Amino acid sequence: xxxxxxxxxxxxxxxxxxxxxxxxxxxxxxxxxxxxxxxxxxxxxxxxxxxxxxxxxxxxxxxxxxxxxxxxxxxxxxxxxxxxxxxxxxxxxxxxxxxxxxxxxxxxxxxxxxxxxxxxxxxxxxxxxxxxxxxxxxxxxxxxxxxxxxxxxxxxxxxxxxxxxxxxxxxxxxxxxxxxxxxxxxxxxxxxxxxxxxxxxxxxxxxxxxxxxxxxxxxxxxxxxxxxxxxxxxxxxxxxxxxxxxxxxxxxxxxxxxxxxxxxxxxxxxxxxxxxxxxxxxxxxxxxxxxxxxxxxxxxxxxxxxxxxxxxxxxxx
Amino acid sequence: xxxxxxxxxxxxxxxxxxxxxxxxxxxxxxxxxxxxxxxxxxxxxxxxxxxxxxxxxxxxxxxxxxxxxxxxxxxxxxxxxxxxxxxxxxxxxxxxxxxxxxxxxxxxxxxxxxxxxxxxxxxxxxxxxxxxxxxxxxxxxxxxxxxxxxxxxxxxxxxxxxxxxxxxxxxxxxxxxxxxxxxxxxxxxxxxxxxxxxxxxxxxxxxxxxxxxxxxxxxxxxxxxxxxxxxxxxxxxxxxxxxxxxxxxxxxxxxxxxxxxxxxxxxxxxxxxxxxxxxxxxxxxxxxxxxxxx
Numbered sequence: 001x002x003x004x005x006x007x008x009x010x011x012x013x014x015x016x017x018x019x020x021x022x023x024x025x026x027x028x029x030x031x032x033x034x035x036x037x038x039x040x041x042x043x044x045x046x047x048x049x050x051x052x053x054x055x056x057x058x059x060x061x062x063x064x065x066x067x068x069x070x071x072x073x074x075x076x077x078x079x080x081x082x083x084x085x086x087x088x089x090x091x092x093x094x095x096x097x098x099x100x101x102x103x104x105x106x107x108x109x110x111x112x113x114x115x116x117x118x119x120x121x122x123x124x125x126x127x128x129x130x131x132x133x134x135x136x137x138x139x140x141x142x143x144x145x146x147x148x149x150x151x152x153x154x155x156x157x158x159x160x161x162x163x164x165x166x167x168x169x170x171x172x173x174x175x176x177x178x179x180x181x182x183x184x185x186x187x188x189x190x191x192x193x194x195x196x197x198x199x200x201x202x203x204x205x206x207x208x209x210x211x212x213x214x215x216x217x218x219x220x221x222x223x224x225x226x227x228x229x230x231x232x233x234x235x236x237x238x239x240x241x242x243x244x245x246x247x248x249x250x251x252x253x254x255x256x257x258x259x260x261x262x263x264x265x266x267x268x269x270x271x272x273x274x275x276x277x278x279x280x281x282x283x284x285x286x287x288x289x290x291x292x293x294x295x296x297x298x299x300x301x302x303x304x305x306x307x308x309x310x311x312x313x314x315x316x317x
Numbered sequence: 318x319x320x321x322x323x324x325x326x327x328x329x330x331x332x333x334x335x336x337x338x339x340x341x342x343x344x345x346x347x348x349x350x351x352x353x354x355x356x357x358x359x360x361x362x363x364x365x366x367x368x369x370x371x372x373x374x375x376x377x378x379x380x381x382x383x384x385x386x387x388x389x390x391x392x393x394x395x396x397x398x399x400x401x402x403x404x405x406x407x408x409x410x411x412x413x414x415x416x417x418x419x420x421x422x423x424x425x426x427x428x429x430x431x432x433x434x435x436x437x438x439x440x441x442x443x444x445x446x447x448x449x450x451x452x453x454x455x456x457x458x459x460x461x462x463x464x465x466x467x468x469x470x471x472x473x474x475x476x477x478x479x480x481x482x483x484x485x486x487x488x489x490x491x492x493x494x495x496x497x498x499x500x501x502x503x504x505x506x507x508x509x510x511x512x513x514x515x516x517x518x519x520x521x522x523x524x525x526x527x528x529x530x531x532x533x534x535x536x537x538x539x540x541x542x543x544x545x546x547x548x549x550x551x552x553x554x555x556x557x558x559x560x561x562x563x564x565x566x567x568x569x570x571x572x573x574x575x576x577x578x579x580x581x582x583x584x585x586x587x588x589x590x591x592x593x594x595x596x597x598x599x600x601x602x603x604x605x606x607x608x609x610x611x
Binding site: 022140157 | 446455456465466542552573580582586587595
């Protein structure tokens, strides 16, 4: 176990290092001179040289990279070129919105996805399976942002059930926050629910045909107990991994969902920074997403090895 | 001396096997529906310049916000009086183009990397780190980066979506290579001193083809939705070129005056993806019968 964890930790650290190099180089490949952007187009050469020295742009590349790493690790992600606000402040203000949205979306996906997957496996070959399969197919095919637009058109404006846009921080008023986040979370969670449903169904079908489930049934355990304690518990291993792998898609989906429902989240920050060419913000946003993705996948792998001891012996599958 | 590669199942005649795949697809009702839908979608996209009633960018300020089923404008018009049907047809064409380009990119980059990673253990470690690195950048982040460097465009969208699918393609091909590496026909080729590259090209690749094709049909709808999403956000195709994503983004601004301008582009995306998903599922069941029972 210790060796597996160490190996996995080393891999994650290496990936993190490589992606920091990619981000560093990527930002330097961007057109335009950051010193010029900060000093203004009309700055005289001395002022420009001063800004360049302040930013460390006159240093060798390796020194610049080292400074970039140490600054980042000490929590200094630079300042927005546009407003001068520290990037950490911008992220601190927007990230919670996206985290709550994603969290709610995952809850929606897990509840609907696992529920529909179990139903599909248990009622194999009968109408509930067809309904669940059709749901999954539609969920995979329908773009979630279109679903969002339709929901605003029919549920928010047509029926007036939900707000079409707006946001209240969860820490301020949880009930109103849930009211505002409900529709975006359901929309964002649908596509993920379809993936989770398919995986749950196939994992459940597999574990339902195993010897230990047959033994549990032969012992006379109730159907519900066999399902929940034996079949489902083992199927969840697969489902956990799938959710981890889908987080990249969830991040992309959150960006567009925030755009549609006008949520002041991390996605909005990302898009705004791209359209205004606010390079320090772009760099920080990309770095945060990448780091989050690596850490979450590491956590999923560790969780996976805790639930499923076989993986520790076999190493990578 | 040449070594012939047997097809993994006992059927030696490739022509007959292809016939069987087709036969099996035609007898799978969902595959049949998916195939028919796919045919319609592809024909509509390819023939768009011939069947669209108007040029997709033709503006007519006399007829803005026409409703669904208006004479002359069966799917209505948008705020500039542009015909929604014509724009949907051309938008579908752009979606499929981006889809095909990104699938090609994923196959062309992912297949060789998967093959060498599966065959040579020492390369596996390097390719695996590369895969991890690519997975750490969700496609939206790649698209954001490319848009910041080169400006948003159709080719940037295709590249971002293609790169994002490379890691899964590598994993699929790598797993297939690992499986075939131990089979007799590869061992016998190796015993005849065939070089590694020759074994991969002549014996492993043809057998991994069905898994690659299935993965391509999985990527396609993801890429189509991805293109729409990027164009919707302004990171993909740029106006006035019609794109289903741009149409949705425009339509959101006058959602209540012309709902049909928001409904049909999305419906088109859903139909395209449904066609590929149905067809892909049927193809997977046919080419890989071991998964059929699950």
